[in-house]
Amino acid sequence: MISFDEASALAAGLAQPLGHETVRLGEADGRILATSIVARRTSPCADVSAMDGYAVRDGDLAGAPVRLAVIGEAFAGQAFDGALTPGSCVRIFTGGVAPAGTDRVIIQEEVERDGPLALFARAPNGARNLRMAGSDFRPGDILVEAGARLNAQRLVAAAAADLATVSVVARPRVLIVATGDELDEPGNPSPLRPGVPESVSFGVAALVRAWGGQVVDRWRLGDDLPALEKAARSAVDLADVVVVTGGASVGERDFAKTMFAPLDPRMIFSKVAIKPGKPIWIGRVSNTLIVGLPGNPTSALVTARLFLAPLIAGLAGREASRAVDWRLESLARPLPPCGDRETFVRAMRVPGGVEPIGDQDASAQKALAMSDVLIRRRPGEVAADAGTLVETLDF
Structure with missing residues (x-):
C-alpha cells in the first residue's frame, strides 16, 4: 500500500x-487544439464601416455646415458600386465596405437627412469609425495557439479564420x-x-x-x-x-x-x-x-x-x-483528529467557509449529493477548530 x-x-x-484527430467546428467545443489556428484570410477583407452613418471625404466637411448629395448605399458585407466624388456621401451601415475615397464615417445621429441631401452641421474631429483591411488579422496570423481549450470565443476565431475543421487531441x-x-x-x-x-x-x-x-x-x-x-x-x-x-x-x-x-x-x-x-x-x-x-x-x-x-x-x-488544484479555505465547523490514513472529508461550501457533511459513511449517497468540496486531512493531523485553514478541492 x-x-x-x-x-x-x-x-x-x-x-x-493521446493522438490527434480532425473534427468539424460544430463538434470542437471543449476540445484541446493539437495544432494552432492559423488565419487563411484577411479580416476585414476591405475597409469597412464600424458604425451606421455616412461615408464622407474630410475635405467636403471643412466648411461645415454643409449639405452633401447622397449618391448611394452600402449595406453590411456589400459595397457601393462607385467612388466618393467631391460634394457627395454614401449612406453606409455597420460592416458595409467603404467606397474609394472615404476618409471617415459620420455616425447617423450627427447627420440630418433632407431628401437626397445630408446635412453635416460641423467639421469632424473624432473617431474615423472605420475598420481598416487586415486590422484584425491577415493570412498566416496565429489566432489561437496549440494546447488551448476551445471555447465560444476561440470557436468564433476559428470560423473567422475560414476553417471548417480543426485538429484536436483525441x-x-x-x-x-x-x-x-x-x-x-x-x-x-x-x-x-x-x-x-x-x-x-x-x-x-x-x-x-x-x-x-x-x-x-x-x-x-x-x-x-x-x-x-x-x-x-x-x-x-x-x-x-x-x-x-x-x-x-x-x-x-x-x-x-x-x-x-x-x-x-x-x-x-x-x-x-x-x-x-x-x-x-x-x-x-x-x-x-x-x-x-x-x-x-x-x-x-x-x-x-x-x-x-x-x-x-x-x-x-x-x-x-x-x-x-488544492487551495486553502476556512473551516466552518470543527474536525476531529485524523487517523493513520490520509482522509478526504466530504464537505459543502457555506457562508463561513467549508462545512463537513455529517454522514461520512463510504456508502452514503444522500450526503454525497450535498457535497461540493473535499477537505484533505493528512495522517495524524490534530483536531481542527472552526476558522482553521484547510486544504480543499472542488468535488
Missing part, C-alpha cells in the same frame, strides 16, 4: 495526451464496468432477489465527460468470473481506459481485479493509504489503462475525483495538474 502522493505521482505519469475512450450480483438497473428492480440500483457508473460517466473523456459504453455485470474475464478481453479492445467498479472487500465473489488476470496486467499500484477508497488501483493491459474503483458510491466518486479526473484530463490534452 502506497501513500496518496506516491499514487498521484504514478497516475500523473500516465496522463499523457478524447480518451472510456468504458465503465459495474460489477456485482446485487446491482439492478435503476427503475428496474429484480423480482427474484433484493438488490440495489447501480448508481456509481452514472456518476463516473459524468465525471469522465466533464474532464474531456468520451464514454463509449457502460456495462453492468454479475459476479460470474468466466463472463467477467470474457468482458475484460472485449473491454480492453474497445477503450483507452476501462473503469471497473466493485470489489470493496476481499470477499470470494469480488472479481473486479481478478477478471483481468488472464490478460497479465502490469499493476501501477494496487492499494492506497487513503480513506475512503483504499481499494483504488490502476493497471495497464497493452495500451489500455485499467482503473479499479471501490463499489461503495462515496468511495468510488472520491477516488474517481482524485485519480480518474486528472488521468482523463491529461489524456485529453488538458493540464492534469489543474484537475487537482
